[in-house]
Amino acid sequence: MARIAVIGAGMGAMATAARLAVAGHRVTVYERAATYGGAVGRFERDGFAFDTGPGLLHLPAVYRDLFVKTGKRPLEECAELTQVDPAARHLLADGTAVTLPNASRGGVAAVLDQAFGPGSGDRWSGVLGRARDAWDATRRPLLEEPLWPDWQVLGRDPYPALRGSGLLRRRPPTLAEMAGRELGGPLAALLEAMVLGHGVDPRTAPAAAVVLPYMEQTFGSWYVRGGIRELATAVYERCRERKVEFCFGAPVREVLERDGRAAGVLLADGTRVEADAVVCGTDPRGLLVPLLPGALPWPADAAPPRTEALSRSTLFLALRGPRPGDAVHRTVVHSPDARPVTVLRPDDPAGRPDADHEAVTVSAVCTGAGVPAGELLAAAERAVPGLRERLLWREEHTPADVARDTGAVDGAVPPPALAGAGGRWLYPANATALPGLYLAGGWAHPGGGLAHAGMTGALVAGLIVEGAGFRGSQ
Numbered sequence: 001m002a003r004i005a006v007i008g009a010g011m012g013a014m015a016t017a018a019r020l021a022v023a024g025h026r027v028t029v030y031e032r033a034a035t036y037g038g039a040v041g042r043f044e045r046d047g048f049a050f051d052t053g054p055g056l057l058h059l060p061a062v063y064r065d066l067f068v069k070t071g072k073r074p075l076e077e078c079a080e081l082t083q084v085d086p087a088a089r090h091l092l093a094d095g096t097a098v099t100l101p102n103a104s105r106g107g108v109a110a111v112l113d114q115a116f117g118p119g120s121g122d123r124w125s126g127v128l129g130r131a132r133d134a135w136d137a138t139r140r141p142l143l144e145e146p147l148w149p150d151w152q153v154l155g156r157d158p159y160p161a162l163r164g165s166g167l168l169r170r171r172p173p174t175l176a177e178m179a180g181r182e183l184g185g186p187l188a189a190l191l192e193a194m195v196l197g198h199g200v201d202p203r204t205a206p207a208a209a210v211v212l213p214y215m216e217q218t219f220g221s222w223y224v225r226g227g228i229r230e231l232a233t234a235v236y237e238r239c240r241e242r243k244v245e246f247c248f249g250a251p252v253r254e255v256l257e258r259d260g261r262a263a264g265v266l267l268a269d270g271t272r273v274e275a276d277a278v279v280c281g282t283d284p285r286g287l288l289v290p291l292l293p294g295a296l297p298w299p300a301d302a303a304p305p306r307t308e309a310l311s312r313s314t315l316f317l318a319l320r321g322p323r324p325g326d327a328v329h330r331t332v333v334h335s336p337d338a339r340p341v342t343v344l345r346p347d348d349p350a351g352r353p354d355a356d357h358e359a360v361t362v363s364a365v366c367t368g369a370g371v372p373a374g375e376l377l378a379a380a381e382r383a384v385p386g387l388r389e390r391l392l393w394r395e396e397h398t399p400a401d402v403a404r405d406t407g408a409v410d411g412a413v414p415p416p417a418l419a420g421a422g423g424r425w426l427y428p429a430n431a432t433a434l435p436g437l438y439l440a441g442g443w444a445h446p447g448g449g450l451a452h453a454g455m456t457g458a459l460v461a462g463l464i465v466e467g468a469g470f471r472g473s474q
């Protein structure tokens, strides 16, 4: 039985902790905040409650697997998952509204044909079909396996972009360029908004980012009754069942090193904790880099740490009056001169004081500078008619709040890893150059987002339990 110190109680770190505890290790999580979950928090006021992080879950299979591997009760017995159908309503910049059904390729094609003319559905299905090829080619290396030593091969874009009209290209297209050429007009706007929703800028991302809409359309969008925070609670409780110990209010200042190995952690209050292995589940830029000067914890030939990631601006709206029966859970509001804004209206009594009130969450992917609350509110008004007259109060959550919740520099929210673009969208491997030090959570391979960060748990636990030869669990 090894002693393992885990830094942070985010989803990736907790998923790692539960798996290591099942393997017989003594695991202690050191979390600087007073609670678990990191980005997956909850804001409560006057009987209203809002998720402060993700509002939807994609690829629930990652958490189903975690629960199967760590105990007797499956995920469905620990949290109530429901499919969100329709998956989303898009209000396009020209005023057109399109409502896309959940996890239905044929249904989506039919809706697009109706909205934008015959052939639109086929064009969309063509792109999503090629996305499936990219997904099949990269699902294992970009989700289920530790980062390949020859990760450079993942720098090639697996999306089989259609050849342009004789135009000789010096580099593979970005997602936005591919969408413009293969879809154009409103279909391209839809695809770009779906990619941006994952925190990936379509103007700089490789075309392979199309695997993200593919993932949504194929495996569906899910909500957890009571809020996504309930998923964090379920994972935390599973950790506790497996005897993982949690120390809250315990910021880690340094990773201790002895004889060329990670040997424990130094807490901010000066406490030294000895451990046989250390798992860092936080933005390593804030912690490890300054503390191991000259000895970056990833090999020189490893995928470099990602430094750019977009953040989120969010508005929580408390409304008087009941949620209309025909309200859609997720509306994406497009505009010609600003980024799309997502409006979430879950039909969940846990989020409101009573049936005569409604809780609405409005958010946008943004840089660290954030989006003005007025801009978010104006977009929300297009999705929720009469919103201003119904507004009781609003609460703003800025990138600075994200930084407070996660510890990430500038409140950055790391997106999933992507193939293509020469490897610029990859993350450092989970095993570092310092033996005994591992990286979990959204800043390590295979990147951020609930599902991908959850997978770091399987990868890090596999590397610690089975050793460096671990090649994935499937």
Ligand SMILES: Cc1cc2nc3c(=O)[nH]c(=O)nc-3n(C[C@H](O)[C@H](O)[C@H](O)COP(=O)(O)OP(=O)(O)OC[C@H]3O[C@@H](n4cnc5c(N)ncnc54)[C@H](O)[C@@H]3O)c2cc1C
Binding pocket: 007, 008, 009, 010, 011, 012, 013, 030, 031, 032, 033, 036, 037, 038, 039, 040, 052, 053, 054, 055, 056, 058, 197, 198, 250, 251, 252, 253, 281, 282, 283, 287, 312, 314, 402, 404, 405, 406, 407, 408, 413, 414, 440, 441, 442, 443, 448, 449, 450, 451, 453, 454
């Ligand atoms: C506003 C917002 C919206 C999002 N929307 C989506 C979405 O729609 N879909 C999706 O899939 N994902 C989304 N995400 C991302 C998703 O929530 C995360 O990728 C996922 O929760 C995994 O997080 P993590 O494991 O990297 O840990 P994090 O959530 O980053 O948590 C890190 C933890 O480490 C702690 N910590 C930091 N430094 C220290 C230290 N020195 N010592 C001790 N503890 C420390 C922090 O307090 C925190 O608890 C969103 C995130 C945010 C913030």
